[in-house]
Amino acid sequence: xxxxxxxxxxxxxxxxxxxxxxxxxxxxxxxxxxxxxxxxxxxxxxxxxxxxxxxxxxxxxxxxxxxxxxxxxxxxxxxxxxxxxxxxxxxxxxxxxxxxxxxxxxxxxxxxxxxxxxxxxxxxxxxxxxxxxxxxxxxxxxxxxxxxxxxxxxxxx
Amino acid sequence: xxxxxxxxxxxxxxxxxxxxxxxxxxxxxxxxxxxxxxxxxxxxxxxxxxxxxxxxxxxxxxxxxxxxxxxxxxxxxxxxxxxxxxxxxxxxxxxxxxxxxxxxxxxxxxxxxxxxxxxxxxxxxxxxxxxxxxxxxxxxxxxxxxxxxxxxxxxxxxxxxxxxxxxxxxxxxxxxxxxxxxxxxxxxxxxxxxxxxxxxxxxxxxxxxxxxxxxxxxxxxxxxxxxxxxxxxxxxxxxxxxx
Numbered sequence: 001x002x003x004x005x006x007x008x009x010x011x012x013x014x015x016x017x018x019x020x021x022x023x024x025x026x027x028x029x030x031x032x033x034x035x036x037x038x039x040x041x042x043x044x045x046x047x048x049x050x051x052x053x054x055x056x057x058x059x060x061x062x063x064x065x066x067x068x069x070x071x072x073x074x075x076x077x078x079x080x081x082x083x084x085x086x087x088x089x090x091x092x093x094x095x096x097x098x099x100x101x102x103x104x105x106x107x108x109x110x111x112x113x114x115x116x117x118x119x120x121x122x123x124x125x126x127x128x129x130x131x132x133x134x135x136x137x138x139x140x141x142x143x144x145x146x147x148x149x150x151x152x153x154x155x156x157x
Numbered sequence: 158x159x160x161x162x163x164x165x166x167x168x169x170x171x172x173x174x175x176x177x178x179x180x181x182x183x184x185x186x187x188x189x190x191x192x193x194x195x196x197x198x199x200x201x202x203x204x205x206x207x208x209x210x211x212x213x214x215x216x217x218x219x220x221x222x223x224x225x226x227x228x229x230x231x232x233x234x235x236x237x238x239x240x241x242x243x244x245x246x247x248x249x250x251x252x253x254x255x256x257x258x259x260x261x262x263x264x265x266x267x268x269x270x271x272x273x274x275x276x277x278x279x280x281x282x283x284x285x286x287x288x289x290x291x292x293x294x295x296x297x298x299x300x301x302x303x304x305x306x307x308x309x310x311x312x313x314x315x316x317x318x319x320x321x322x323x324x325x326x327x328x329x330x331x332x333x334x335x336x337x338x339x340x341x342x343x344x345x346x347x348x349x350x351x352x353x354x355x356x357x358x359x360x361x362x363x364x365x366x367x368x369x370x371x372x373x374x375x376x377x378x379x380x381x382x383x384x385x386x387x388x389x390x391x392x393x394x395x396x397x398x399x400x
Contacts, residue, residue, distance in 0.1 A: 039192075042291035046301035047192070053337035056219045057346045086211050086350040090218045114255035115209040115352055121233050121256065121266035122207045126353070130259070 057085050058095040066098070070147055077148035087111050087146070108140040190340045195295040196362040197334055198389030199348070200371060201270055203396075205355035208233060208268035212347035212356060213253040216272075219335060219346035226321045227251040228332040229272035229347055236398045237264040244398040269392075269399050270356065272347070273298060273319040273332035274380060277387030281311035281320060281331075290329065296361070296389065297336055302328045316384050334358075361389065 038044025060083040064071050067084070074080045085091055087106060094101040109131070118128040129135075135142075143151055160168075208231050216222060216229045231252030235245040252268075275298050282290045282298060289304035290311055305328035312320040312329060323330040335345035339358065343349070348356045359368035371377075371393070378395045379388040392399070 039294055040291055042288040043301050043304055046299065046304070047293050050299055050333055050336045051340040055338055055341065055343065057215060057349050059343050059349055081354060082352040083349050086352045113257060115207055117255065117257045119208065119256050119259050120261045121268050123204055126207055
């Protein structure tokens with residue numbers, strides 16, 4: 001039975017093709033990450049890697065667990081809706097180790113102006129001042145207590 | 158049971174489908190967070206935004222965003238009378254330091270905070286040639302920085318200009334919707350610090366999320382709806398001039 005004259009040529013060719021296929025499969029298995037295609041055309045492990053990043057802002061619930069006095073003070077004024085780290089900055093490190101990492105003292109002339117400097121683009125109901133006219137460069141906490149900013153009438157303290 | 162040719166033809170596709178699930182393995186590594194139970198988006202209330210830039214600063218600090226690049230930013234719009242097709246838009250340093258200098262030129266003025274819209278049909282993920290950017294099963298568009306080539310194709314594909322090439326890593330970067338926070342049950346850094354509640358993280362798959370009631374009772378828009386990107390950042394009180 002000899003259908004083709006040069007069967008060896010075909011066998012050689014077949015061997016080359018099979019070897020190339022094996023090389024492709026081995027290389028592909030080695031190079032493509034195991035989780036690729038787990039959820040779609042991407043590396044599934046990337047999701048967990050991105051989620052593993054440490055947190056910088058602790059969140060106001062964490063702050064409120066210790067600083068209950070400030071929570072009570074804020075409840076009396078409009079700043080109750082403002083989260084602690086909106087002004088004080090990212091303090092997850094302080095929450096992890098309150099002893100060694102202390103928050104910086106804030107410059108109210110800068111911090112308050114970011115929100116309350118008058119601008120026609122702000123909602124008209126939002127309390128705004130032109131700081132230069134309002135305080136003449138004086139720090140806001142000279143008169144206002146930042147956690148409860150409304151100034152009480154005289155005699156009440 | 159005899160395996161006839163007919164039976165084999167029926168069984169083979171079933172086996173292929175079953176094998177796909179075997180390969181997929183266990184879907185979630187972290188026990189408390191289930192990818193399939195969330196569908197994240199955000200609600201922006203323009204009527205509440207005061208342009209203080211807290212979100213921009215918080216985002217940069219939380220995510221180590223290089224100077225001069227922004228994963229979120231706040232634009233100030235000025236529309237002169239009827240010229241809603243020609244708004245004047247400014248965002249000095251991404252609005253990072255607030256808008257401290259009044260430019261009262263009359264007309265209509267307002268702030269528009271922007272970030273990645275985490276599109277359900279995102280153009281940026283569709284063009285990635287290597288599968289480095291993708292929509293996670295919970296609807297967040299992410300970048301795998303180990304896989305990104307830095308070809309910038311996604312940057313030009315994003316109709317909202319939300320992506321940039323990180324000059325340190327030379328990989329594409331964008332808002333992750335603070336993925337490392339929302340998977341731990343926290344809100345995003347920008348929503349955490351927003352003093353007026355103009356930004357709200359929203360889980361569209363959670364029936365108890367207040368977003369559903371808000372969307373039902375307000376006139377809400379998305380950016381560039383004509384592009385059919387499936388944007389999931391919803392804007393309340395947005396003017397027609399916003400691009």
